[in-house]
Amino acid sequence: MRFVPRLIWCILGVFLMGSLYAQEKRPKKAFVNGYIKEMITFNDLRDSTLVDNLIHNRLNFRWYPSDELRVYGALRSRLFIGETTKLLGDDFVDFIEYDTYFFDLSWTIYNEGSFMLHTMIDRLYLEWLHNDISLKVGRQRINWGINTVWNPNDIFNAYSYFDFDYEERPGTDAIRLEYFTGVNSSLDVAVSLPGETMGLDGREINTLSAALMYKTNQWNYDFQFLAGYSRENWVLGAGWAGNLGSASLKGEMSYFMPVEETEFDPKAFVGTISIEHSIKNLNYNVSYLFNSAGPKELGAEGLLLLSSRSLTAKNLSPYKHSAFIQASYQIHPLVRGGMGVMLFPPNKAIFLSPFVTWNVFQDFDIDFIVQGFYGEDFATGSFRALSVSYFLRGKWSF
Numbered sequence: 001m002r003f004v005p006r007l008i009w010c011i012l013g014v015f016l017m018g019s020l021y022a023q024e025k026r027p028k029k030a031f032v033n034g035y036i037k038e039m040i041t042f043n044d045l046r047d048s049t050l051v052d053n054l055i056h057n058r059l060n061f062r063w064y065p066s067d068e069l070r071v072y073g074a075l076r077s078r079l080f081i082g083e084t085t086k087l088l089g090d091d092f093v094d095f096i097e098y099d100t101y102f103f104d105l106s107w108t109i110y111n112e113g114s115f116m117l118h119t120m121i122d123r124l125y126l127e128w129l130h131n132d133i134s135l136k137v138g139r140q141r142i143n144w145g146i147n148t149v150w151n152p153n154d155i156f157n158a159y160s161y162f163d164f165d166y167e168e169r170p171g172t173d174a175i176r177l178e179y180f181t182g183v184n185s186s187l188d189v190a191v192s193l194p195g196e197t198m199g200l201d202g203r204e205i206n207t208l209s210a211a212l213m214y215k216t217n218q219w220n221y222d223f224q225f226l227a228g229y230s231r232e233n234w235v236l237g238a239g240w241a242g243n244l245g246s247a248s249l250k251g252e253m254s255y256f257m258p259v260e261e262t263e264f265d266p267k268a269f270v271g272t273i274s275i276e277h278s279i280k281n282l283n284y285n286v287s288y289l290f291n292s293a294g295p296k297e298l299g300a301e302g303l304l305l306l307s308s309r310s311l312t313a314k315n316l317s318p319y320k321h322s323a324f325i326q327a328s329y330q331i332h333p334l335v336r337g338g339m340g341v342m343l344f345p346p347n348k349a350i351f352l353s354p355f356v357t358w359n360v361f362q363d364f365d366i367d368f369i370v371q372g373f374y375g376e377d378f379a380t381g382s383f384r385a386l387s388v389s390y391f392l393r394g395k396w397s398f
Contacts (some may be wrong), residue, residue, distance in 0.1 A: 029064040039165065039393040043084065046377075046386060052082030056165065060123075068130055072140075074123035074168070079115070086114040093118075100207045101139065102173040102193035122171055134178040141171040142190050144213060144226065145252065146239045149324050150289045152254040152270040153237045155230040155313045156192050156209050162306060164369065165393070172209075184217035197231075203264075207231055226254075231312060232265070233258045247277040256314045268293035268314055274324075281330035283338075287323070294320030303349050303373045303386060319344040334359045348383060349375040367393045 037056040042049060061073040078096075085092050093111055096118050106120035125138025145151025149161050159169040174192040181187055194208035211228025221242030228235055237254035253271035261267060274287035294317065302318040316322075321344060328338030335358050342351035352372045359365050372388040 031062040032059060033398060034059040035395055035397040037165070037393055037395045039391055041082075041392075042390040044385070044388040044390070050083040050087070052080065052084050054081075054165075055079040058168075068128060070127040070129070072123055072125055072127065073121065075119065076122050077117070077119040079117050081115055083114065085116050092116065099170070100172075100195040100197045102195050103139070105139070122168070132180040134176075134180075136174075136176045136178075139171050139173050140176065141169060142174060142176055142192075143169075144188075144224070146224070146241050146250050147252055147272050147274050147287060148250075148276070148285055149274070149287045150252075150272045150316045150322070152252045152272060152313050152316065153213075153224065153226060153239050155211060155226075155228070155235060155237075155254070156190060158311050158313045158316065160306075160311050162371065165391075184215075184222070186215045188213040188215070205231055211235070230256075231314070232260070233314065235313075244275065247275050250274050250276070254313060266293050270314060270316060272316075282327065283329075284325070284327040286325050289317055289322040289324075291315075291317055291320055291322075294318060296320055298344075298347055298349075302344065302347065303351070303375055306351070306373075317344070319347060319349075321345050328355075349373075363397045365395045367391070367395070369393070 035056075035058055037054070039054045039056065041052045041054070043052065055078070057077045059075045061071075061075075063071040065071065080092075080096070088095070093108055093116065096116070097106055097108060099106065099120075105122075105124070106118065108116065108118050110117040121139065123139055123141070125136050125140040128135040142156040143154070144156065145154035151158065156174065157170045157172045159166070172192045173195075174190055176188070176190040178189075179187045189212050191210040192208065194206050196204050197207055209228065209230040211226050211230065213224055213226040215222065215224045217223070219242075221240050224239045226235070226237040233256040235254055235256050237252070239250075239252040241248070241250045243249065251271070251273040253269070256268045256270070258265045258267065269292040270290070272287060272289045274285060276283070276285045278284075293314075298319055305318040323343045323345065324340070325343075326338060326340040328336055330336050335356065337356040338354070340351075340353040340355070342353075344350070350373075352374065353370060355367065355369045357365060357367050369391040370388065371391070373386045374383065375386050376382070377384050377386070
């Protein structure tokens with residue numbers, strides 16, 4: 001067992017070396033930055049409490065070999081230590097390693113008992129710029145979403161609101177060509193390489209996506225329109241963003257038509273609208289999501305699917321109606337606190353997430369976040385907390 005603590009020190013040494021390297025002098029056209037995060041988690045389940053620890057390091061690389069050519073890369077390394085890792089064993093490894101990328105660029109370096117070290121390259125692409133054209137090839141994030149919480153237009157790389165520790169959000173192995181037709185307009189074509197995932201019916205689904213998006217600006221509003229193919233569905237979509245008085249008004253919608261319609265993959269209209277506003281030190285966001293394929297009534301079991309790995313632009317929520325309200329207040333110039341609430345009417349299910357962020361000093365923050373899922377107990381039928389997780393995180397950026 002002497003190997004385990006020795007391994008931990010080696011890992012921390014690698015993380016530290018990467019951080020120190022970022023501070024050294026570097027060539028003018030090459031840049032390195034990133035962060036190190038330490039997060040302690042208390043998972044209060046119905047019958048037990050699990051304590052876990054996560055050390056998370058990210059290194060971002062940029063290289064500009066010429067005025068027209070750019071290279072981007074990012075390495076994400078995580079060391080999991082705790083009871084969840086030990087309890088789930090290989091199932092935990094499968095969960096962490098799961099992705100729909102075409103290329104396998106993730107590795108489990110060590111997995112024994114309560115310890116698991118996983119690293120992956122989640123960005124690696126080449127960008128060519130020439131006049132009004134941008135061509136990107138490789139692992140990248142294609143950000144077609146507009147709203148803060150739900151993005152029906154994000155057909156290439158949908159993300160989960162509950163995965164707050166992944167600020168960069170997932171990407172995709174793709175080729176993307178952008179042509180800027182004017183100051184406020186562009187034509188965007190993207191094709192992702194096919195991977196495989198499992199559908200709700202246990203059937204393998206090809207994750208190939210190819211679509212065209214046009215962006216323009218009219219009446220001081222940004223509009224976007226998309227058409228294409230995604231995960232064995234034809235898709236049409238649109239979105240907008242602008243101001244409504246002193247507030248920000250955003251919306252997205254997509255209509256999905258499966259190549260072969262089944263009970264588990266029907267036609268679906270997914271639409272969301274949100275209003276964001278600031279009053280002095282108070283910021284708030286109100287959002288609503290409609291999913292025509294969601295059942296009219298779904299119990300607390302739907303909460304278990306909210307942060308599942310099967311999340312797509314077509315399946316952002318298992319419920320037909322989802323509402324989100326978040327308010328945050330600047331308590332002090334260095335401290336911000338708030339609360340996020342997610343409701344799923346008329347179902348008896350709710351998500352609560354209070355949070356506090358403290359900017360201790362430049363480049364170092366401490367966050368305290370709670371994620372609570374509440375619903376009807378399967379056994380007793382009473383309304384109660386099904387799962388509550390407490391996160392204490394420190395982040396040093398360099």
